[in-house]
Amino acid sequence: MAPVNADIVNGSKVTSPVKKTLPEVEDNGKRYSYEMLVETANFLLSKTDVRPVIGVICGSGMGSYWNEGSLAENISQPECIAYEDIPNFPISTVEGHHGKLVFGYISDVPVVAMQGRFHYYEGYPLWKCCLPVRVMKLLGVKALIATNAAGGLNPNYKIGDLMIVRDHINMMGFAGNNPLHGPNDERFGPRFPPMNKAYNYEFRKVAKEVAKELNIDNMVREGVYTCLGGPNFETVAELNMLKMLGVDAVGMSTVHEVITARHCDMSVFALSLITNECVTSYDHDAEANHEEVLDVGRMRQDILRDYVSKLVNRFVKYLPQNP
C-alpha cells in the first residue's frame, strides 16, 4: 500500500484553516495564577505607553485581521504585539484571526484590541480562551466591546445585519463548561457572580442612538446570542431547538468572554455581525461556511469600523471612575 500523503485528501491539496501548529494546546490541568497574569500585564505595560480603558475583541472578519478599512486599521498610533511574544498567552490558529494585541487610540480614547480571539474548538479550555479579558482588566480596561460573526436564526434578520446583544444563553454552561469553573480567586471577582445585567443597559441605549445618527438603524437589531462549542456548524434540528429557546443569533465565542469580564466587574457591550442565514429546513440547499463568514465581514468592515469608533467615543462617559 502506498504511504499516505498527509497534504492530499481526495486528490486535492488540503487548505487547512489551521495556520500554525499548536505546541501545547491542552491545558493539562494547569491553571494560571493571578500572579502569572500580573506578569503578563506588566510585560505589556512595559512595551507601550498606551493605558487602555476600553478593550475590543475583533470577531471573524471584523477587524480580526489587518485589512485596509478594517476596525483594526482605524486604531491610531498603533503598537502591535504578537501573541507568541506575550508571556503566558495562547496563540491564534483560525484563518482570519491574526494573533496580535494592538494598543492605540480610537476617537482619541486609549484602547487595546485583540486581532484574533481564542475559541474552545481550537483546543483551548474556556478559562484560557478568556485569559486576555483578565489581562485587560489588569491593564486598567474598564469596558469590553466583544464583536463576533454569527448565523442569523431570527427569520427577520438579513445577512449583513448587526445585532446588539441584549442577552445570551450559555449553552456550554448548561453542561458545566464555564470559564469560571474551578477555584475562584476573589481578586478577580466573587464565586457566584450575577449575570442578569451582563450587557450594559446604557451602552445598548447609546448604540441604538448612534445607529440612528449613522443612518444604519435599518440594519441594527437587538437580540439573544448563544455560543456553541463548534467547530461544526449546526444541524437543522439543533437550530430549530435554539429558535424555540429564543435565540436570535448563533456563534462560537463571546459568551465565556462576557462572563469573565462581568466576573471582574468590567462593563460589557457585544455586537454580532450576521454573516449567514441559519438553515432551519431540510428543503434548503445552502450550507454555512467560513469563507462566507469572512466575506460578509469584509463587506461590512467600513460600517462596522465607523460604528464601533463612534461607540468607543460615546461609551467613555459611562465608564466607572477610579475609586
Ligand SMILES: O=P(O)(O)O[C@@H]1C[C@H](O)[C@@H](CO)O1
Ligand atoms: O470569532 P467569531 O466568533 O467571530 O467567529 C465565528 C465563529 C467561528 O469561529 C467562525 C465560523 O465561521 O466565525
